[in-house]
Amino acid sequence: MTKIVVVTSGKGGVGKTTTSAALATGLAQRGHKTTVIDFDVGLRNLDLIMGCERRVVYDLVNVINGDANLKQGLIKDKRVEDLYILPASQTRDKDALTLEGVEKVLDGLKEMGMEYIICDSPAGIEKGALTAAYFADEAVVVTNPEVSSVRDSDRILGILSSKTRKAEQGEGDIPARLLLTRYSPERVESGQMLSVEDVKEILAIDLLGVIPESQAVLNASNSGSPVILDRDSDAGQAYEDAVARFLGETREHRFLTSTKKSLFGRLFGG
Amino acid sequence: MSIFSYLLPKKEKSASVAKERLQIIVARERSTRGGPDYLPQLQEELLMVVRKYVPVDQDAVNVQVDRDSGCEILELNITLPEQE
Ligand SMILES: Nc1ncnc2c1ncn2[C@@H]1O[C@H](COP(=O)(O)OP(=O)(O)O)[C@@H](O)[C@H]1O
Ligand SMILES: [Mg+2]
Numbered sequence: 001m002t003k004i005v006v007v008t009s010g011k012g013g014v015g016k017t018t019t020s021a022a023l024a025t026g027l028a029q030r031g032h033k034t035t036v037i038d039f040d041v042g043l044r045n046l047d048l049i050m051g052c053e054r055r056v057v058y059d060l061v062n063v064i065n066g067d068a069n070l071k072q073g074l075i076k077d078k079r080v081e082d083l084y085i086l087p088a089s090q091t092r093d094k095d096a097l098t099l100e101g102v103e104k105v106l107d108g109l110k111e112m113g114m115e116y117i118i119c120d121s122p123a124g125i126e127k128g129a130l131t132a133a134y135f136a137d138e139a140v141v142v143t144n145p146e147v148s149s150v151r152d153s154d155r156i157l158g159i160l161s162s163k164t165r166k167a168e169q170g171e172g173d174i175p176a177r178l179l180l181t182r183y184s185p186e187r188v189e190s191g192q193m194l195s196v197e198d199v200k201e202i203l204a205i206d207l208l209g210v211i212p213e214s215q216a217v218l219n220a221s222n223s224g225s226p227v228i229l230d231r232d233s234d235a236g237q238a239y240e241d242a243v244a245r246f247l248g249e250t251r252e253h254r255f256l257t258s259t260k261k262s263l264f265g266r267l268f269g270g
Numbered sequence: 271m272s273i274f275s276y277l278l279p280k281k282e283k284s285a286s287v288a289k290e291r292l293q294i295i296v297a298r299e300r301s302t303r304g305g306p307d308y309l310p311q312l313q314e315e316l317l318m319v320v321r322k323y324v325p326v327d328q329d330a331v332n333v334q335v336d337r338d339s340g341c342e343i344l345e346l347n348i349t350l351p352e353q354e
Contacts, residue, residue: 147288154296158303191283198289202296 002110004117006136008160010152012123014144015181018217019239020120021049022228023140026243028083029228032115035074037105038088039132040122041097047087050077051224061089064101070108079229084114097131106135125152125159134165139176140208140246145183145194150202153178157203177208179242184213185258196256209242211235212255298329305335316346324350 007020017040024036037060038046047053052075058068063086077083086105089096109117121132133139139160143153161173180196187193196210216233220226228243230236234255241251302309317331332347 147292150292151295151299155299158300162304188285191285194285194288194292198285202289202292 002106002114002117003138004106004119004136005138005140006119006121006133007140007142008121008129008133008156009123009142009149010125010129010156011144011149014142014149015179015211015217016123016142017045017049017120018221018227019140019142019179019181019211020118021046021226022236022239023243023246024085024116024118025050025077025080025083025226026228026240027116027118027246028077028080030243030247031082033082033113034116034118035084035086035109035114036118036120037086038120039097039128040088040120041094041128042088042090042092043122044088044090046085046120047075048224049221050085050226052077052085052087053224056087059087059089060105061091061096061101063105064096064098070105070112079225094128097128099131099134102131103135125155129156130159130163133160133163136160136164136174137166138174140179141176141203141205142179142181143199143203144181145188145196145199147194150194150199154203157205175206177206177246178203179208179211181211182213183210183255185256189258196253207253208245209238210253210256211238211242294329301332301334305333309333309335316348320348326351 007016007023009016020036024034028034036046036050038044041061044059047056055075058073060073062068063070063073073086075085075087077085106117119132119136122128141153141156143149157176160176161167164174166172166174178200180199183196184193188195196207200207212234214233214235216230216235217227220230227233227235228239238255241254244251302313313331313333316333317328320326320331326349330349334345336343336345
């Protein structure tokens with residue numbers, strides 16, 4: 001059985017690509033054969049985050065058009081077994097990504113025995129995002145604790161409930177879970193940032209995880225190594241927990257309170 | 271929270287303002303969801319028409335499509351301001 005997962009958000013720059021890379025890597029590390037596909041046609045970036053940008057020869061559109069077969073298009077990760085990357089095309093022709101074409105690629109990946117296919121969605125609620133979500137069995141909605149991101153996530157949830165293949169075939173809503181990223185407990189505690197409870201209440205979906213705002217994410221993208229491989233970092237551990245929950249384990253949410261405050265700090269508002 | 275924050279005059283926290291605003295806008299946007307694509311636009315235009323005659327709030331006009339045994343009903347709700 002192959003599970004197709006879309007990582008989506010509506011708003012850009014909230015952490016979809018960071019999350020797709022971490023989720024795919026985490027699943028593969030646990031022995032699940034996984035492919036992560038970059039659907040951001042024209043703005044390829046997953047290759048950089050995964051650190052395979054110099055190995056890109058063919059891309060998703062090449063495979064769809066038959067310029068290359070699936071095996072030629074897939075890049076096998078060098079660090080983690082069972083992990084494959086399919087980069088986005090840098091073409092500016094967005095129409096190159098057809099539903100039929102995408103379905104063919106997904107079917108090919110199923111035949112290869114992929115257990116998970118992670119679809120890294122582009123921003124927006126237009127064709128690109130719809131195409132990335134269309135075949136999904138499940139969604140991870142990446143949201144920042146900030147008004148426009150929460151609103152856009154709600155719109156994406158509306159789209160997911162009507163515009164996926166499952167919805168069209170009358171199989172109902174695909175399960176969608178919230179991943180709240182760039183969370184800053186200090187700012188939540190001082191009342192400057194929406195809390196995880198606030199966002200959960202507004203969006204009314206299950207919580208997959210909370211990823212703290214972290215320098216480790218920047219370090220990871222600088223070096224082209226998904227942050228989940230940085231096991232000592234807060235963000236890496238938070239993603240690791242999210243992967244475990246994704247697979248059905250129960251894990252307590254961490255990194256929700258600020259650690260920096262001493263008793264002195266609490267007394268004097270430090 | 272610092273002990274001094276109990277002594278100082280309380281300023282409304284921006285996060286609670288954000289939450290309140292979000293709850294309102296999200297509820298509004300959900301009301302046209304699942305219906306035909308023209309609903310939000312229809313709602314906007316109806317609002318403009320109503321405003322030609324009465325000054326009303328942004329959320330005074332509510333449109334909704336209900337499906338009832340094979341027949342679709344467009345439900346319009348326009349809340350007028352209270353008379354002075
Ligand atoms: N938890 C985090 N802490 C700090 N920076 C983050 C975090 N998550 C994402 N970022 C940064 O936010 C930016 C956008 O992330 P990206 O994953 O490319 O978003 P998207 O794919 O949604 O456009 C990047 O610069 C990334 O390093
Ligand atoms: Mg991205």
